Amino acid sequence: MYKRRFTKADGRALYLYGQRPIDDxxxxxxxxxGHNPAHLRWHPLLNxxxxxxxxRQDRTFLPPAERCPLCPGHEIPFPHFEVAVxxxxxxxxxxxxxxxxxxxxxxxxxxVGRAEVVVYTEAHQGxxxxxxxxxxxxxxxxxxxxxxxxxxDEAVAYVMPFExxxxxxxxxxxxxxxxxxxxxxxxxxxxxEADAFAERPVLLELxxxxxxxxxxxxxxxxxxxxxxxxxPYEVWIAPKRQHPGPWTFxxxxxxxxxxxxxxxxxxxxxxxxxxxxxxxxxHAAPKGVERFHFHVExxxxxxxxxxxxxxxxxxxxxxxxxxxxxxxxxxxxLRKVL
Amino acid sequence: MYKRRFTKADGRALYLYGQRPIDDxxxxxxxxxGHNPAHLRWHPLLNxxxxxxxxRQDRTFLPPAERCPLCPGHEIPFPHFEVAVxxxxxxxxxxxxxxxxxxxxxxxxxxVGRAEVVVYTEAHQGxxxxxxxxxxxxxxxxxxxxxxxxxxDEAVAYVMPFExxxxxxxxxxxxxxxxxxxxxxxxxxxxxEADAFAERPVLLELxxxxxxxxxxxxxxxxxxxxxxxxxPYEVWIAPKRQHPGPWTFxxxxxxxxxxxxxxxxxxxxxxxxxxxxxxxxxHAAPKGVERFHFHVExxxxxxxxxxxxxxxxxxxxxxxxxxxxxxxxxxxxLRKVL
Numbered sequence: 001m002y003k004r005r006f007t008k009a010d011g012r013a014l015y016l017y018g019q020r021p022i023d024d025x026x027x028x029x030x031x032x033x034g035h036n037p038a039h040l041r042w043h044p045l046l047n048x049x050x051x052x053x054x055x056r057q058d059r060t061f062l063p064p065a066e067r068c069p070l071c072p073g074h075e076i077p078f079p080h081f082e083v084a085v086x087x088x089x090x091x092x093x094x095x096x097x098x099x100x101x102x103x104x105x106x107x108x109x110x111x112v113g114r115a116e117v118v119v120y121t122e123a124h125q126g127x128x129x130x131x132x133x134x135x136x137x138x139x140x141x142x143x144x145x146x147x148x149x150x151x152x153d154e155a156v157a158y159v160m161p162f163e164x165x166x167x168x169x170x171x172x173x174x175x176x177x178x179x180x181x182x183x184x185x186x187x188x189x190x191x192x193e194a195d196a197f198a199e200r201p202v203l204l205e206l207x208x209x210x211x212x213x214x215x216x217x218x219x220x221x222x223x224x225x226x227x228x229x230x231x232p233y234e235v236w237i238a239p240k241r242q243h244p245g246p247w248t249f250x251x252x253x254x255x256x257x258x259x260x261x262x263x264x265x266x267x268x269x270x271x272x273x274x275x276x277x278x279x280x281x282x283h284a285a286p287k288g289v290e291r292f293h294f295h296v297e298x299x300x301x302x303x304x305x306x307x308x309x310x311x312x313x314x315x316x317x318x319x320x321x322x323x324x325x326x327x328x329x330x331x332x333x334l335r336k337v338l
Numbered sequence: 339m340y341k342r343r344f345t346k347a348d349g350r351a352l353y354l355y356g357q358r359p360i361d362d363x364x365x366x367x368x369x370x371x372g373h374n375p376a377h378l379r380w381h382p383l384l385n386x387x388x389x390x391x392x393x394r395q396d397r398t399f400l401p402p403a404e405r406c407p408l409c410p411g412h413e414i415p416f417p418h419f420e421v422a423v424x425x426x427x428x429x430x431x432x433x434x435x436x437x438x439x440x441x442x443x444x445x446x447x448x449x450v451g452r453a454e455v456v457v458y459t460e461a462h463q464g465x466x467x468x469x470x471x472x473x474x475x476x477x478x479x480x481x482x483x484x485x486x487x488x489x490x491d492e493a494v495a496y497v498m499p500f501e502x503x504x505x506x507x508x509x510x511x512x513x514x515x516x517x518x519x520x521x522x523x524x525x526x527x528x529x530x531e532a533d534a535f536a537e538r539p540v541l542l543e544l545x546x547x548x549x550x551x552x553x554x555x556x557x558x559x560x561x562x563x564x565x566x567x568x569x570p571y572e573v574w575i576a577p578k579r580q581h582p583g584p585w586t587f588x589x590x591x592x593x594x595x596x597x598x599x600x601x602x603x604x605x606x607x608x609x610x611x612x613x614x615x616x617x618x619x620x621h622a623a624p625k626g627v628e629r630f631h632f633h634v635e636x637x638x639x640x641x642x643x644x645x646x647x648x649x650x651x652x653x654x655x656x657x658x659x660x661x662x663x664x665x666x667x668x669x670x671x672l673r674k675v676l
Contacts, residue, residue, distance in 0.1 A: 170648025310508025
């Protein structure tokens, strides 16, 4: 894998990753500067940080394809690229954020960290499923490189690559892309998972019993609907061995991981014969935590072809999910769909 | 307050509450039976129960007004009523649920508890804001009565009245109504809040410092945007004294609570000059917990008149919210809107 780092006019970092050497000349032209005023405030009842990024109200919202900022020549001033990563122009977390406003009656601090955009391909159309096998295998190696580089920042405690896909989950740009947040604290979900894995190897215990829930299996990985899914067509991908993150995968495992990831998205898109909206997140260990079982979680917000699942009273008010579709039914459907 | 209890043909309970005696004769006619197959499964990574209620896929979805099940004569077989409460026909939790299916590779148990529908008025149109003052004061007393009756069930550990309003939060019936879930466990949000209050009287400490966040204040209550709001126009209503739940309010406090509740919804509806969708939940103490500061939380899913806030990667994958509108700005807007 080849990698080159550039600095944008406003100081934001831009990385190009490729299977081939990256030697195109940078395009000339004006660049739009970013904003960094995000800050954190403490939620004293939920014991967690909330991120405030008021400038995000102005962010680019579903632009026409010819003004897509993720196509070559806008945020990425090169005529071609394979995978590009850059610091978000409207970051929730940033290297040099502004201090919080004065007089907040609770603990507050600057939103130090990173919010990166990962552009999967220069092509404006497509998805993880439509990338070539080699290109998808490049993408998972980009994630590994980002984990390594972001963990090296001493302010960073947790790194989460994720993808929001589809207008149903609020996507404002259609060009195939994901994001990476590097948090200066361990977020609640990661903390709860780390506590569970510290106590028991939960997934190692569960994996041999997942036959009716399995969608697809390779030598080293399983894709399954968890028997405790909170979304109707939730899918997890986990390695059979307990890896803290994809940074401990060997080359063959990285390839297999990319392949099964593509297949899950392919199944999703076959489910209702159109691209299924989803939130996908990589759940790796927080920095310095060893006993953790890396996995990917996909949450599609649909409970049928035309009906959404909404998070409402019980989910938001109590934190308890009510699910309409049994996991074993969802697994059978997703197993048979291809 | 007058109250009468009835039993529907399928065994479900129905309660009528009124300011006047309830002596109308019950209407004859067929009744549609309910379903009770909900069960719970343990999520071993998040350490919490998930509720499965697959029959809910079939629930009534935005029927035309003339077939509204919440108007007099359908679920509520009386020609008139003030406030009616009945056990949901598609319950997430029920008094006599079926056992979970066999062979689930994680802990599972029947979904014991209660899912009640609270019909605010016989009128098909309206909201908490449009009820008369006396009727809204009746409604808060109905909630108190439900807390008392549901807590008396030894299977119940937590009771949460809530309201989902608007299609943007998935409402399937427009008739003004809320719901009450009685859980056989303490849900994650309630548990986290109870831990916080056990340590410190968080809201008592915060309330004197909320001036820039206050929307409305009465003798005994404050409505405010919390300085750590996770939704752009989130509002909380809290009593100034630390009550574990509305069941310790005196008559004057119950009236004031109803009044400020109506005013908050009135402000919401003025904000974008149309009924604002929201999830409202009453956060009271779990059964047996004394050190808890009751409050109501409203989560509207909008970040502007025409833009939704979506819960996506960081909220669902990490549990960390990113907010676009500063709480002090939202508070000023909501303060000035009426």
